[in-house]
Amino acid sequence: MDNEYIISLVEQGKRLDGRKFDQHREISVETHISKNSEGSARCKIGDTEVLVGVKMDVGTPYHDSPDEGSIVVTTELSPIASPDFELGPPGVEATEIARIVDRGIRESKAVDFKKLCITSGEKCWIFFIDIYPINDDGNLIDASALGALAALKNTRFAKLENNKVVFGDFTDKKVELEKTPITFTFVKIKNSILLDPHTREEKAAGARLSVAVHNGKIHAMQKGGDKGFTESEIEMMIDIAIKKEKDLKKVIEKAK
Amino acid sequence: MSKLIAEERTIVVPGEKLATGMEYLPGNGAFREGDDIYSCQLGLVNVSGRFVKVIPLTGKYNPREGDIIIGKISDVSFGMWFVNIGCAYLACLNVREVPEFIDKGADLSNYYDFNEVIIAQVIKVVRSKDINLTLKGQGLRKINGGKIIEVTPSKVPRIIGKQGSMISMIKEHTKCNIVVGQNGNIWIKGDNVENEVKATEVILKIENESHTHGLTDTIKKALEEGIENGL
Amino acid sequence: MAYSKRKDGRKFDELRKISAQVGIIKRADGSAMFQIGDTIAIAAVYGPRELHPRFLQNPEKAVLRCNYDMASFSVTERKKPGPSRRSVEISLVTEKALASVLDLELFPNTVIDVFIQIIQANAGTRCAGISAAAMALAHAGIPMRDMVAAVSVGKVGDKIVIDLDKHEEDFEEGATDIPIALTARNKEVTLLQLDGEVTKDELMQAIKLARKGCEEIHSVQVQALKEVYKEDKDG
Numbered sequence: 001m002d003n004e005y006i007i008s009l010v011e012q013g014k015r016l017d018g019r020k021f022d023q024h025r026e027i028s029v030e031t032h033i034s035k036n037s038e039g040s041a042r043c044k045i046g047d048t049e050v051l052v053g054v055k056m057d058v059g060t061p062y063h064d065s066p067d068e069g070s071i072v073v074t075t076e077l078s079p080i081a082s083p084d085f086e087l088g089p090p091g092v093e094a095t096e097i098a099r100i101v102d103r104g105i106r107e108s109k110a111v112d113f114k115k116l117c118i119t120s121g122e123k124c125w126i127f128f129i130d131i132y133p134i135n136d137d138g139n140l141i142d143a144s145a146l147g148a149l150a151a152l153k154n155t156r157f158a159k160l161e162n163n164k165v166v167f168g169d170f171t172d173k174k175v176e177l178e179k180t181p182i183t184f185t186f187v188k189i190k191n192s193i194l195l196d197p198h199t200r201e202e203k204a205a206g207a208r209l210s211v212a213v214h215n216g217k218i219h220a221m222q223k224g225g226d227k228g229f230t231e232s233e234i235e236m237m238i239d240i241a242i243k244k245e246k247d248l249k250k251v252i253e254k255a256k
Numbered sequence: 257m258s259k260l261i262a263e264e265r266t267i268v269v270p271g272e273k274l275a276t277g278m279e280y281l282p283g284n285g286a287f288r289e290g291d292d293i294y295s296c297q298l299g300l301v302n303v304s305g306r307f308v309k310v311i312p313l314t315g316k317y318n319p320r321e322g323d324i325i326i327g328k329i330s331d332v333s334f335g336m337w338f339v340n341i342g343c344a345y346l347a348c349l350n351v352r353e354v355p356e357f358i359d360k361g362a363d364l365s366n367y368y369d370f371n372e373v374i375i376a377q378v379i380k381v382v383r384s385k386d387i388n389l390t391l392k393g394q395g396l397r398k399i400n401g402g403k404i405i406e407v408t409p410s411k412v413p414r415i416i417g418k419q420g421s422m423i424s425m426i427k428e429h430t431k432c433n434i435v436v437g438q439n440g441n442i443w444i445k446g447d448n449v450e451n452e453v454k455a456t457e458v459i460l461k462i463e464n465e466s467h468t469h470g471l472t473d474t475i476k477k478a479l480e481e482g483i484e485n486g487l
Numbered sequence: 488m489a490y491s492k493r494k495d496g497r498k499f500d501e502l503r504k505i506s507a508q509v510g511i512i513k514r515a516d517g518s519a520m521f522q523i524g525d526t527i528a529i530a531a532v533y534g535p536r537e538l539h540p541r542f543l544q545n546p547e548k549a550v551l552r553c554n555y556d557m558a559s560f561s562v563t564e565r566k567k568p569g570p571s572r573r574s575v576e577i578s579l580v581t582e583k584a585l586a587s588v589l590d591l592e593l594f595p596n597t598v599i600d601v602f603i604q605i606i607q608a609n610a611g612t613r614c615a616g617i618s619a620a621a622m623a624l625a626h627a628g629i630p631m632r633d634m635v636a637a638v639s640v641g642k643v644g645d646k647i648v649i650d651l652d653k654h655e656e657d658f659e660e661g662a663t664d665i666p667i668a669l670t671a672r673n674k675e676v677t678l679l680q681l682d683g684e685v686t687k688d689e690l691m692q693a694i695k696l697a698r699k700g701c702e703e704i705h706s707v708q709v710q711a712l713k714e715v716y717k718e719d720k721d722g
Contacts, residue, residue, distance in 0.1 A: 092575055092576075092578075092579050095572050095575045095576055095579075096576055096579055098572070099572065099573075099576050103682050106682075107663075107682040107683055107684065108684070206587075207587075209679065216686065216687075217684050217685065217686055218681060218684070218685050218686070218687065218690055219681075219682070219683065219684055220681055220682055221665075221679055221680055221681035222580075222679075222680050222681075223580070223583070223676065223677075223678060223679035223680065224579075224580075224583055225583060226583060226586040226587055227586075227587045227675075227677075228587050228670060228673075228675030228676050228677040229675065229676045229679070230674075230675060230676070231674070231676065231691070231694055231695075234676060234679070234690075234691075234694070235687070235691060238687045238690065239687070242687065
């Protein structure tokens with residue numbers, strides 16, 4: 001019933017909250033929200049709210065990249081955020097969000113993994129980026145990706161003693177973000193493309209596409225949803241993402 | 257401007273264009289999109305009047321009213337039994353559709369119990385989900401003894417043969433009682449195990465070689481001379 | 488960094504050798520094998536069948552459940568058996584790639600299970616899995632509005648290429664991998680993922696290349712499906 005209502009609105013060129021089809025809800029980013037983490041951030045897109053924390057530990061590099069550290073992204077879809085989530089280990093939805101965020105950071109080389117090397121072939125830093133949605137009002141993907149970026153931006157390295165982390169002790173050395181890839185998620189309802197869907201639009205949507213861009217280049221994409229896109233729709237979504245990149249970069253820059 | 261694109265009795269795949277124009281109508285196994293009619297099944301094209309259909313060559317049993325089927329009781333409920341006939345949904349056998357007179361409040365499992373096998377007829381199908389069966393009719397009954405084998409439903413016509421010629425030949429040679437359910441379940445009961453095995457092997461041979469020419473002769477030979485070296 | 492020659496001598500717009508076979512798993516309602524180069528995927532479909540436990544049922548349509556798995560011996564360094572986050576994600580995008588051509592509303596309260604097993608891997612496994620699964624679904628007699636074919640395209644060095652093999656995926660100077668699935672008639676994009684770095688124009692070029700590749704794969708799928716019942720006309 002509700003889906004039909006959303007669809008009829010879209011057919012009239014309207015959205016529930018009055019936004020234009022290519023308009024975001026209000027976005028805000030706040031950092032340093034959790035003291036014990038090496039880095040943290042809260043990202044809000046409309047009423048969707050996500051907390052992201054970065055913790056570090058020492059690990060062994062993969063043998064095919066002995067001079068590099070790595071990141072591990074996890075999403076916990078706790079029932080605190082939505083009546084639709086259940087307790088339990090990360091399911092498909094949580095896994096997908098984590099992997100999309102991971103790809104955006106990894107493929108754009110936003111963090112230079114070589115700078116995470118401690119001792120070549122033996123020890124390296126592993127960044128654990130953990131994403132906790134607090135309220136799901138749609139578009140957890142973009143809120144998570146933005147939150148992760150903001151958290152990384154204010155992350156300081158943990159203290160290392162004898163190659164072991166001294167938990168609770170931080171250095172002043174900050175993580176440098178080489179790039180700031182921004183993720184844009186669109187949904188397709190009937191034949192219209194909408195940017196930044198809220199929950200009711202997500203439920204009424206047939207297909208979904210997330211695109212991570214940095215300086216006009218595409219670094220990651222993920223299509224979701226039961227229906228498909230045409231080539232021209234894909235081109236249109238990329239154009240919007242590239243156009244709006246600057247606006248969202250400003251949000252990240254403001255967050256210190 | 258209407259045109260038939262696929263030829264009768266050719267094999268088509270899902271998404272293949274069958275006809276164009278409004279003169280033709282999509283039957284079972286076909287659908288219309290815009291001006292064109294496409295197949296939604298892997299099957300044989302069949303044109304009857306203005307209807308373009310596709311007869312599926314594969315897939316689970318699709319129940320039709322009038323079909324004789326062999327099924328297994330899977331659940332006993334209030335006033336009815338649920339029967340597994342090999343399709344996506346369980347069929348219903350209502351207490352009024354059995355030849356016995358059953359008292360209200362009687363325990364239905366005393367008449368037909370879990371896992372018992374019945375030969376029944378499909379009397380009603382609503383959108384392939386609500387399937388009703390009856391045991392009232394000639395030859396419809398619970399069966400005892402013998403064995404049940406399963407074949408692909410689409411091979412059943414080949415096993416029965418034109419006007420039952422193939423199955424009659426098998427019954428005659430093996431002296432077995434055989435009932436072929438349209439749902440692909442076949443009951444075989446003979447005087448001895450050897451004959452039952454022979455009937456089974458021959459039927460499975462038809463299933464595997466249903467597409468070959470001269471199958472009737474091959475089967476006749478196999479029945480007369482015995483099947484060598486297995487299948 | 489210029490990429491001038493492919494190790495196996497292929498042209499940039501050339502697929503590896505493809506082959507397909509339908510009906511390879513007798514117990515399944517539908518099954519198929521799809522091979523591209525050294526990558527081999529087999530798929531089995533069971534259903535529509537009853538879905539248990541009950542609370543998973545959808546009263547409006549069938550649930551499509553895809554499970555992608557790589558055999559531990561399919562890759563050079565043994566992969567631990569069992570699901571991983573990667574296989575969970577691939578199972579999800581595979582389901583999305585196939586759902587749009589199925590009329591799931593025809594079978595409420597049931598499940599259609601699609602199992603994909605990769606038995607030999609040399610890149611392009613999720614695409615091979617989707618191409619195999621589409622044939623298996625047709626073989627299972629599940630009504631489909633269209634067929635789906637999938638292929639990986641991408642950028643290796645400075646060239647847009649189709650059907651990247653393992654060497655190309657791991658290309659030192661950088662490679663972008665773009666798995667795509669297209670429906671045969673309407674050329675709708677039902678799978679689209681990307682990792683790496685490309686401009687918009689490069690992406691659109693890659694999609695055009697994928698169209699061509701999927702057409703080739705589709706004709707092999709059609710042939711494999713029709714082969715199963717070549718002379719079944721006297722039935």
